Amino acid sequence: MAEESSTRALQALHMPERLLLGPGPSPVPARVLEALATPTVGHLDPAFLDVMNETMDGLRALFGTANPLTMALSGTGSAGMEALFVNLVEPGDRVLVGVNGLFGERMVDVARRTGAEVLAVEAPWGRIVEPDAVRRALQRNPGVRLVALVLAETSTGVRQPLEEIARIVHEHDALLGVDAVTALGGIPVEVDRVGIDACYAGTQKCLSVPPGLAPFTLGPRAEARLEARSRPVQSWYLDVTMIRRYWGRERFYHHTAPVNMLYALHEGVRLILEEGLPAVYRRHALVGAALQRGLEALGLELFAEPEHRLPELTTVRVPEGVDDLRLRSRLLETYGIEIGAGVGPTRGRVWRIGLMGHGARKRNVLTFLSALEACLAQEGYPVPRGAALEAAEAVLEGEAAEPPASRGA
Numbered sequence: 001m002a003e004e005s006s007t008r009a010l011q012a013l014h015m016p017e018r019l020l021l022g023p024g025p026s027p028v029p030a031r032v033l034e035a036l037a038t039p040t041v042g043h044l045d046p047a048f049l050d051v052m053n054e055t056m057d058g059l060r061a062l063f064g065t066a067n068p069l070t071m072a073l074s075g076t077g078s079a080g081m082e083a084l085f086v087n088l089v090e091p092g093d094r095v096l097v098g099v100n101g102l103f104g105e106r107m108v109d110v111a112r113r114t115g116a117e118v119l120a121v122e123a124p125w126g127r128i129v130e131p132d133a134v135r136r137a138l139q140r141n142p143g144v145r146l147v148a149l150v151l152a153e154t155s156t157g158v159r160q161p162l163e164e165i166a167r168i169v170h171e172h173d174a175l176l177g178v179d180a181v182t183a184l185g186g187i188p189v190e191v192d193r194v195g196i197d198a199c200y201a202g203t204q205k206c207l208s209v210p211p212g213l214a215p216f217t218l219g220p221r222a223e224a225r226l227e228a229r230s231r232p233v234q235s236w237y238l239d240v241t242m243i244r245r246y247w248g249r250e251r252f253y254h255h256t257a258p259v260n261m262l263y264a265l266h267e268g269v270r271l272i273l274e275e276g277l278p279a280v281y282r283r284h285a286l287v288g289a290a291l292q293r294g295l296e297a298l299g300l301e302l303f304a305e306p307e308h309r310l311p312e313l314t315t316v317r318v319p320e321g322v323d324d325l326r327l328r329s330r331l332l333e334t335y336g337i338e339i340g341a342g343v344g345p346t347r348g349r350v351w352r353i354g355l356m357g358h359g360a361r362k363r364n365v366l367t368f369l370s371a372l373e374a375c376l377a378q379e380g381y382p383v384p385r386g387a388a389l390e391a392a393e394a395v396l397e398g399e400a401a402e403p404p405a406s407r408g409a
């Protein structure tokens with residue numbers, strides 16, 4: 001008699017189909033999933049070299065940079081964050097971080113672990129970090145080497161203006177590091193034009209690729225800083241002085257690249273460039289505005305300050321008397337729609353709705369608003385029936401009223 005195994009057979013995967021409208025991951029298009037299923041080759045195979053080179057070129061287009069050092073690090077967006085600090089900062093360096101949400105807080109934590117002296121310029125959640133506050137902090141604290149900010153704060157839905165801050169940072173001879181995890185592929189990042197010295201992103205937000213890689217770029221000033229280090233980068237795995245030798249001509253083995261994830265990123269970037277960056281940004285801006293007008297038409301209050309709202313991530317206050325968790329569970333179970341909860345000080349107080357990458361489409365706005373309306377009504381919230389769809393459609397049609405050249409009449 002066969003001994004009964006103490007472990008039971010693993011079940012086949014049965015993943016539900018979800019409409020991912022949270023803070024990431026975002027919906028992954030079929031072409032990207034198919035790319036993932038392409039045969040694995042050796043990570044030094046000549047055929048794979050082409051994939052890497054094209055991906056680097058595509059990422060340069062997305063970042064808006066000519067930086068030779070532009071590649072994808074193995075790890076999620078947080079690996080990009082960690083790489084930025086461990087490569088550009090040495091123990092005792094002064095670092096300034098803008099903190100107006102969860103990811104600014106995380107930057108402070110990551111920077112502190114390098115042994116840097118970290119100063120935070122704080123702003124209330126939902127607001128931007130003011131350029132003047134950065135200027136004053138740099139004047140009060142001479143010798144800051146790196147200033148880091150989040151371009152798209154996914155915890156609050158705030159879009160951080162960078163141009164003036166970039167000028168101030170460079171006047172003080174510091175480097176500007178930017179978190180573009182939720183920005184890349186959703187709003188312009190423009191590394192070279194703005195003067196960003198180091199920038200990273202993630203794959204599962206507006207690139208619509210599963211989580212697992214961190215696009216990363218370093219400009220000439222940051223590279224010079226890297227060369228001038230007095231000691232090796234603390235992290236062996238994220239040491240860009242070694243990783244760049246793999247992505248560069250030498251093809252020097254550092255660690256095995258996640259081959260199939262890079263296929264997926266290649267396809268995700270290809271899709272974006274096929275549509276064209278201006279069209280991609282317009283699509284995000286349009287559906288974001290439609291969602292925000294729709295939410296307001298429901299009588300809900302948006303959380304981020306009006307002049308600085310991201311189109312790809314909207315925060316809205318949970319109305320009085322509505323149970324946050326119960327509503328989100330109903331959205332998921334009844335409609336298959338995932339949205340995000342608030343974090344930190346906004347926990348239980350806001351919802352975070354992502355229209356990112358492949359998810360940023362008109363029909364998702366209308367589907368979501370209809371489902372939300374039904375869920376709010378079940379919570380006893382006085383829903384103005386039909387108002388949200390009407391407001392959203394007005395925005396979406398406003399765009400349609402500008403006829404593209406190819407459409408007759």
Ligand SMILES: *Cc1c(COP(=O)(O)O)cnc(C)c1O
Nearest residue numbers: 076077078103152154181182202
């Ligand atoms: C999602 C996110 C990160 C972290 O990325 P992971 O892929 O979760 O590691 C960092 N910064 C911002 C702004 C993000 O939205």
